[in-house]
Amino acid sequence: MNNLTFIPFQPKYAKTFKNLNLEWIKKFFVVENKDIELLDNCEENIINKGGYIFFAKIDTTIVGCVAYIKIEDNVYELGKMAISEAYQGKKIGQELLTFAINFAKEKQWKQVILYSSVKLTNALHIYKKVGFKEVPLEPNVVYKRSSIKMELNLK
Template sequence: MALKVIPFKHQYAERFRDLNLQWIEKHFVVEPKDSNLLESCEENIIKPGGHIFFAKYDDVIVGCFAFIKLNDKAYELGKMSVDAKYQGLQIGQKLLDFAINFAKNEGWQKLVLYSSTRLNTALHIYRKFGFKEVPMDADSQYKRSDIKMERSLEQI
């Protein structure tokens, strides 16, 4: 498989939006926070210190994820999506592996993510990569989110 993980480029902003809308609309409802992040990803993710990466498979952008800055040492891993036509090729796992290694190299202390207990496959993969369930925030960002997970990046 000729898969590369590449950083955000402005020309891929619409693909970032479309990949995420694909899974959100399939399983849930698009919420105002989704629209805000997806329609203005450079303004609302990258400019405040976050990052967006893409999975490029044989010259096609087939997946993505974002790091949303919480503080200098913690980032939310969010907006992870793989095109339905390319699922089953372990692209999500390769993105997750890349994300964890990137975060470690940046010297971050932890990654946080919000998900739904309805997404069994995603939760299985998160656990496989060392994410642990932690108490949910009182004021959840999304109605669909009913589970919060963290992954420590501290070197032991």
């Protein structure tokens, strides 16, 4: 996509972040309390706690998003990645993921982890393609829909 750019979080896009995520969560799963907590107050619960949110933009339209939630120093969870249904199948997710991984490398993070579901075969394929490896899922995982944990070691 030649007009595709990536921009950092701006408060005016908080509602777009929420809507993009609710779109895919409702399509495949059930919206959980943790989703509402993060999506209703993304600036407070992600940005202000040392995390990051980025948006994929084509011209003036926000078409996707991704978040990094801080776990500990130099370890972040990649989450809340969504591409608007109208823009799926155009490799925007792959480009957004590549952008996010490069950001983590520039920040010299040690590791990026993510939780996903075995139902999301396209997403899992993309994660594996960029180097994420499956690791054991801890028993008390935050989201009921999480059936797989992956990590990418950057150092």
